[in-house]
Amino acid sequence: MSEARWSESDTTPERIDAALRELLRERHAENAALVPARVLNLVVVAEREWRGEVVNRLDRVGTYHPSRTILCTVQDDRHTIDGFATVSGDVSSGGGVGVLRESVEIALGAVHTAAIATIIDPILIPELPTVVWSPHCRDDAVEALLPIADAIMIDTDDPVYFDGPSAALARASELLSSRVDVVDLAWLRTIAWRERLAGSFSDPARAERLDGLRRVYVRHHPGSIVSALLLTGWLASRLGWLPSSLELAPGGVRRATAVRLGGGPPIGIEFSTVEQAIRGLAGVTVSGGSGFSLSFERALGGLIAREQNPGAKPRQWQLFGASRGEAGILGEGVRQALIRDHVYGPALHAARSFSQ
């Protein structure tokens, strides 16, 4: 491991940028095989008191680590800017190149957030996509960074920072209507479920059942109602359903109905919570009027699928896949910032129908 550090109190963006260039020059001079990664700029705005937690999450994103991470920790009563920069990389034992990663930490105050773009912009690597993530929802900073951001990473499933799912989905929608892309970690928690549902109905034996679905039942972690709404919103947007508002039923169950644009019987939609250690979905069941039902339940090593067909014995099998965990979801978020997802917008729009 080759690593170099720099720090300065009461510094300026220009001095931080100069320090980064010097650290990179030193590393490259020490070993020409060390070359800087050029993937994307990740700008993270976090509360100072939660710095440790954010650093831990960033450390665990694995291979999808961005090339330049700029962590801004905001302390309300701070008036100066302190800068820390680290350039590190491993030299490949096989004679190949070693990839250098750059981490910058900027300690700043609430007084700086309105003009935070003028602090960050000089430190960005030009021509690379810039992704902004504010895990503690410093919306003032995010708004200020919008002009220099290509994508905003949010987690609409975070119950601490949104006043209910309606507010979370509204915020995502608001961001999406600006010129940036939105990478929503709650949406990424539904990937495996969407893939499995889509795969199931690609099977010729089930393809015709898609039009006859009458009920969708989603189980989710108590803090992941938005993931559940987005999954159902995705089904609605893809299958031409217009969902109604959610209603709270006895036992904490939430219900809604959806009507098909092309006519036909309505679809009952139901959500309930399940206690589980990991955030996200716990299970989903889709069923039709003919006695058909297909369900997926989270299990060790993947999902357990159960299928019931009219007049046939129930079948059960395992769908393989290791859980990414929350670190993996964040890593996936960084990766998704490099690609475009045109399905999220319609799914989000449909999900909002549940709360209107």
Added chain:
Amino acid sequence: MSAVDLDTGPAENPLVVGLERQPVRSTAMVIFGAHGDLASRKLLPGIYNLAHEGALPERVALIGVSRGQLSDEDFRSNAREAIERFSRRRPDADVLSGLLANFSYVRGTFDDPALYAQLAEALGALDAGVGAPLNRIFYLSTAPEFFPTIARKLGESGLSAAEGAEVRVVIEKPIGYDLASARAQNEAVLEHFAESQVFRIDHYLGKETVQNLMALRFSNALFEPVWNRNYIDNVQITAAEDIGIGSRAGYYDGAGALRDLVQNHMLQLLALLAMEPPTAFEANRLRDEKVKVLEAIAPPALHEVAEMAVRAQYAPGVVSGAEAAGYREEPGVPADSRTETYAALRLQINNWRWAGVPFYLRTGKRMARKLTEIAVTLRPVPHIAFQGPDSDGVRPNQVILTLQPDEAVSVSLGAKVPGTKMQIRPVNMEFHYGTSFLSESPEAYERLILDVMRGDATLFTRGDEVEALWRIIDPVLAAWAADDQTPIPQYPAGSAGPAEAAALLGDRSWRRL
């Protein structure tokens, strides 16, 4: 944006629209030679990694076939050991256990009809368990002499087709020993399977960088305008290895460098580099273009081989500071072996795009370093404005695509040396794959196994393509086989190859390794 977006595009299932990973139909895979090296090192770990990522189809089953007396449990235990040892990531215990529960074993010799009856029974039982026919893949991970037998037996036992399901057969290289044997093997397989069912693997094509070669050519307006005889002076394709033959003497002495690397991997690189843009990135469109360019390479007449091909063997030398034995001293190699460990060719592509541009190919074992690259050298500028001694540094531009040890693309440019004089020196613009994506590339086999499950043959070699490849190489093999008197040139282990190879280039020279 509306709440309901019904623009589903060409897909029949609206749920698959926008998914990064498209669904794959439920599949039963039968691996012949399931106890062999390839299965242990690549196939089983590859299948595990697909399971880990959630990429396998909804229902998947694997039946191992070999001659060993194993129970299902023995086979699962061996598979577990292989996966734990060779997987690119540490296996997740629950995924691995779940996957292995879907593995079973059928023992038999490949020419025994009873084996195929057992397989039919096992596959039928899997279909019954699922309640629908599973797609079937027969993966022939065996020595090539068994391919015709297995294909025939599969055909005779009715396993080459299944009602309501796709049946595919996967064949590993080498596809034949020469043109005649490749043709015979193709005919034997195609007697029982349609070409669209046959997936011939060249794992090089599953590598990200090889696919990136197409992206580089056809996604960038920068390169294509100069990708022809008007601007390109020559192309060099190098596949150098610093290692010797190891314990592969039995195979290698019967094959040699030309068959081992040039006939398949290197000519595939040449085809991708030189082909016309396909109208679509689709299996037959792409392979049509590759076949066209391969057929534009005129095979040499026997008397021309000495002018366009060089063979050599490594002699004792020093590699990485340590003494290394010569090829003929390697265990298992006959002392009078005439098998080449180095081969270099000069090829011409006779079409409008490439007429007159020499393509130089070289490969060797025990060379100075491990390097696989394609170097495209452009013609020099027509007039050098900086005449005189200060213009010494002006060199033709080169586009270098490196596959190993790093995946990279670099372009050499002439730049002014800082100072008061107009001195020019070549500098490089470099793009390293690993620095711009930071994601771990999947193993080539993972990509290719998934493509077989999907039925996408884009990265597989078609029968006529195999024959076009052999048609180029066959005369060289024949000429070398006929000449059993001329001493085989020797090059010291750890060197850049034999001096004789320089003659192929005339006034040009090989790039430094």
